[in-house]
Amino acid sequence: MLFLFLLLFILVLPAPSGAAVVKTGAELLAEGGFAALKGKHFALITNHSAQVEGVHLIELMARQGVQPALVFTPEHGLTGSAEDGVKLSDSSVRGIPVKSLYGAVKQPQPADLKGIDLVVFDIQDVGVRFYTYISTMGLAMQAAARAGIPFWVLDRPNPLGGDDVAGFVRRELPASFTSLYPIPIAHGMTVGELALMIKGEVMLPGLEHLELSVVRMQGWQRWMRWPDTGLAWVATSPNLASFASALLYPGIGLLEGTSASEGRGSEAPFQMVGWPGIDPQLLAQRLNAEQLAGLHFEPVRFTPVSLPGKSSAPKYKNRELGGVRIEISDPHRVTPVQAGVAVLCALYGTLPEPARRVLFRPGFDDMAGSAELRQGVVAGTPAAAVSARWGASVQRFRKERQGYLLYEEGQAP
Structure with a gap:
């Protein structure tokens, strides 16, 4: 009961206005000693960007006696050092199997999820439709839904903020791994908000029964761009080092x-x-x-x-x-x-x-x-x-996304 109470507390905790520093979903779980994950046989979808004050999430979990049963990685791999388009083989970290979701196989397979009772996603995205981390997230959501496994997103800021929404909405062209969703190029949503919208607007099939939860941030407001968050920039991929x-x-x-x-x-x-x-x-x-x-x-x-x-x-x-x-x-x-x-x-x-x-x-x-x-x-x-x-289609998108937004506009100082 303790971990359920803690999770519900984190999910509904309001973001304080005027906060000087943003706390990510991962940081909030860490502050609670990962109590919500103890006793869970969970899979973690992550890479090098899942850091809290310079320490990787897997290391933080280990300090609290918590360990994922399996780690999945997106494009660029667990260390984020593989170049664009490079297909990576499976490996391990701290004795934990690591499976790549970038290559011929782009979503967890049924055998991978056997015995898993939770899938956790924690990756820093950049807020762009053709950046593939959000495609990995959606395809993993489908796999979790098929297996009847809950899916948690540990939320992180959109570096571009939550106000700038621009670019043609992908509707007429067929979906691809680099253009999977009918959203603008810059969508102005966090990964948690986008996950809710992907499910709610049926952007991918088979998600209607997915048990989806977002571990919200504290302190983030929509006007903020990355320098306003107080968080250190971590190169999300080799060529986005700044x-x-x-x-x-x-x-x-x-x-x-x-x-x-x-x-x-x-x-x-x-x-x-x-x-x-x-x-x-x-x-x-x-x-x-x-x-x-x-x-x-x-x-x-x-x-x-x-x-x-x-x-x-x-x-x-x-x-x-x-x-x-x-x-x-x-x-x-x-x-x-x-x-x-x-x-x-x-x-x-x-x-x-x-x-x-x-x-x-x-x-x-x-x-x-x-x-x-x-x-x-x-x-x-x-x-x-x-x-x-793209003005009219972006306005429609803004209206469609409104019900999935988790954070207030706030006011810039």
């Missing part, structure tokens, strides 16, 4: 679906954009003319190099590129998806015709969630007008 890269990722990440460099192979991935032979001054001039809030574009030349563990084979390896470095003057004013659209439009307008024909790669529309973005860029539509096209 909050600056994570803030720009929803827009500049779209360039992964193009032949342009998104800055991989440099010291500032997603903070630089480049193309061979392009005029950096002209590209910077075009972008600064857009007067994008909180951003300034500096002309640069850079040469992507092999960085094993981050980007062994970046686009245009060892070739000098012209482009821009994106400088953030006010992170609260940045609208990253709109910035990405502006970069695409300016880049397309600067490229010669032969380069324009090869800019977009197969898979770009999947990342964008619609063909409309590519079509708008190719047609020469102004960036602001392209971004305006």
Whole structure:
């Protein structure tokens, strides 16, 4: 009865207003000595980002005599050091079996869950539809539902905050692992809120009977971006080693679906954009003319190099590129998806015709969630007008998500 009381207490505890430091769901469980998990034969879906004040969740559990029976990991593995797209083999940690959910098998199998009475998810996400951690979460929810096993999400902040919702909603295109849900590119929800919405809006089949619980944070408010939380940034994946890269990722990440460099192979991935032979001054001039809030574009030349563990084979390896470095003057004013659209439009307008024909790669529309973005860029539509096209669908999404939001707007100091 004690662990049930503790869990219910944590789930309904209101987030205090004006809190200087956010406490994650994992931290709250740790403060209670993981009493809610003692006696449980549970599986943990996690990676290196599941930290509380610099200590990993598995280590914290061990100190309290609690240990998962099985660990599942998403893309990049338990240590978060595997490069994008690298398939990992199974391993172990502290004698606990570790199974990868990134490869041919992307969700727990029935044999894995035999004897398991709870699945716990704790991974720091970045608030972007095409970042695959939320796909892993949803597919694991399906597996838990099929097995009749409760599913807990230990909530963590959305680094982008809870107010910025932008980008085309993926509806017409078929679902994929990098675009699994009919949500905007930047959805403005925590993983806990999104899990509730995935179930409630039937974004995946078979979840109607899933016993889903969210261990809420304390202190987080929707206006907050990562620096406001008081939490130390942990690189969520090899190329998002800083909050600056994570803030720009929803827009500049779209360039992964193009032949342009998104800055991989440099010291500032997603903070630089480049193309061979392009005029950096002209590209910077075009972008600064857009007067994008909180951003300034500096002309640069850079040469992507092999960085094993981050980007062994970046686009245009060892070739000098012209482009821009994106400088953030006010992170609260940045609208990253709109910035990405502006970069695409300016880049397309600067490229010669032969380069324009090869800019977009197969898979770009999947990342964008619609063909409309590519079509708008190719047609020469102004960036602001392209971004305006998702306005109605984003407003519908905002209304749909309202019933699943767990945290108040709050007020910035």
